[in-house]
Amino acid sequence: MPSEPSAPAARPAAAGPAPQHELWPAPFVGPRPVVAELTVPGSKSLTNRYLLLAALADGPCRLRSPLHSRDSRLMIGALRALGARVEEVPGDGGFGPDLVVEPASWDATEPVTVECGLAGTVMRFVPPVAALARRPVTFDGDPGARVRPMGPVIDALRGLGLRVEDEGGGRLPFTVHGTGGVRGGELEIDATGSSQFVSALLLAGARFDDGLVLRHRSADGSGRGVPSMPHVGMTVEVLRGLGVSVDDSQPDVWRVAPGPVRAFDVTVEQDLSNAGPFLAAAVVTGGRVAVPRWPARTTQGGDHWKHILPAFGAAVDLADGTFTVTGPDTVTGVDLDLGEAGELAPTVAAVCAVAGTPSRLRGIAHLRGHETDRLAALVAEINRLGGDAEETADGLVIRPAPLHGGTFHSYEDHRMATAGAVIGLVVPDVRVENIATTAKTLPEFPQLWAELTGTSRDA
Numbered sequence: 001m002p003s004e005p006s007a008p009a010a011r012p013a014a015a016g017p018a019p020q021h022e023l024w025p026a027p028f029v030g031p032r033p034v035v036a037e038l039t040v041p042g043s044k045s046l047t048n049r050y051l052l053l054a055a056l057a058d059g060p061c062r063l064r065s066p067l068h069s070r071d072s073r074l075m076i077g078a079l080r081a082l083g084a085r086v087e088e089v090p091g092d093g094g095f096g097p098d099l100v101v102e103p104a105s106w107d108a109t110e111p112v113t114v115e116c117g118l119a120g121t122v123m124r125f126v127p128p129v130a131a132l133a134r135r136p137v138t139f140d141g142d143p144g145a146r147v148r149p150m151g152p153v154i155d156a157l158r159g160l161g162l163r164v165e166d167e168g169g170g171r172l173p174f175t176v177h178g179t180g181g182v183r184g185g186e187l188e189i190d191a192t193g194s195s196q197f198v199s200a201l202l203l204a205g206a207r208f209d210d211g212l213v214l215r216h217r218s219a220d221g222s223g224r225g226v227p228s229m230p231h232v233g234m235t236v237e238v239l240r241g242l243g244v245s246v247d248d249s250q251p252d253v254w255r256v257a258p259g260p261v262r263a264f265d266v267t268v269e270q271d272l273s274n275a276g277p278f279l280a281a282a283v284v285t286g287g288r289v290a291v292p293r294w295p296a297r298t299t300q301g302g303d304h305w306k307h308i309l310p311a312f313g314a315a316v317d318l319a320d321g322t323f324t325v326t327g328p329d330t331v332t333g334v335d336l337d338l339g340e341a342g343e344l345a346p347t348v349a350a351v352c353a354v355a356g357t358p359s360r361l362r363g364i365a366h367l368r369g370h371e372t373d374r375l376a377a378l379v380a381e382i383n384r385l386g387g388d389a390e391e392t393a394d395g396l397v398i399r400p401a402p403l404h405g406g407t408f409h410s411y412e413d414h415r416m417a418t419a420g421a422v423i424g425l426v427v428p429d430v431r432v433e434n435i436a437t438t439a440k441t442l443p444e445f446p447q448l449w450a451e452l453t454g455t456s457r458d459a
């Protein structure tokens, strides 16, 4: 497995475009419809949950067809730092080897540092697990990670009785001083900023002596809920599948019973969120894209494509396990609340930018704390190409405007880069800055996109 490359400089969108990297000429297909069939690598969210739980399990575990990307490598690095063994073994998935994990031994006492890169799943999910260790564990990451919200995790660890040295003032870097066990019990957090705060605590909760009763309450009294709730549902379902008892019958309250995490052998579903840009290619070009092995039932937020893409006028069909999207003659704008599936918003916004009527995207204020401030970044980059996009308090308004070529900055954000690629299909001479940033969750993106657009010979 390649070693983790040195962290690139990342800046929030508010600070202006990211520094110049290589410019990738986005394949332009113009009026030619894209027609393709493809699958994509494993789900980031499932891979990193299963990796983390394997380190807590009561025996060796195997992940079949896992994701291999920067975020999964960072998770593996974190778990190795905590004492787990993670090995690659040959598998029959098309996108790399399987992973075998020997659970961590928690006895070592020397201090370690966990490199989080820009991975929310690493910086949020690993600290409550580090609390079970007997050593100081320091967490740090890319410059762009140091501005992502972390406060609810740090406060929760303190609420659980841990000493946390908070060098970053409520963000990265910080150091968790584990003493070999966590009592657990009742906790209240404000998870309006990210569902990952809830998932982080639930994932470790069964290993706390008394388990965990976790409550969400918005600190400003607004009653705002947890965004991206399907990701909490995924956490609950994965835990239950491994024998952990989780009661989520009361809204905004989760009760995790103490107990073992059963060792497992799982096949990871493909990443339905990362299928998004390919499906969007069918929509914006009036083509047809089919994705075989689409799960009949899934907890992935990317399953929302079934409801989102028809809003643009596309036809969707799930038959015999293949999800097929057929684009419309004319793309219409949408009015959508994406609060349940915020990570799909950059791709959705890219389609809105080339739609024939105005769009409004709502429920996604928390995107300001993603890899970059995605609302600011999308507005800046769509408008740089001649578009008419505007931020609202909780989303975006995007009106039709004739787009022209130019540079689409990616702000170290994989989903900004793929949004630029979608626009570039139908707008000539779009150059996406730093397409390599797609390696966060989909290193194969440039190759798969070249195959999709029939440009692979030139790629």
Ligand SMILES: O=C(O)C1=C[C@@H](OP(=O)(O)O)[C@@H](O)[C@H](O)C1
Binding pocket: 044, 045, 046, 120, 121, 193, 194, 195, 196, 199, 227, 228, 231, 342, 343, 366
């Ligand atoms: O738990 C997870 O795997 C994720 C939860 C979501 O985070 P937010 O709740 O911060 O949107 C999602 O956007 C992110 O890509 C992955």
Ligand SMILES: C=C(OP(=O)(O)O)C(=O)O
Binding pocket: 118, 119, 120, 121, 343, 370, 371, 415, 441
């Ligand atoms: C928000 C995202 O990532 P992270 O897991 O780093 O929060 C994302 O992938 O869209």
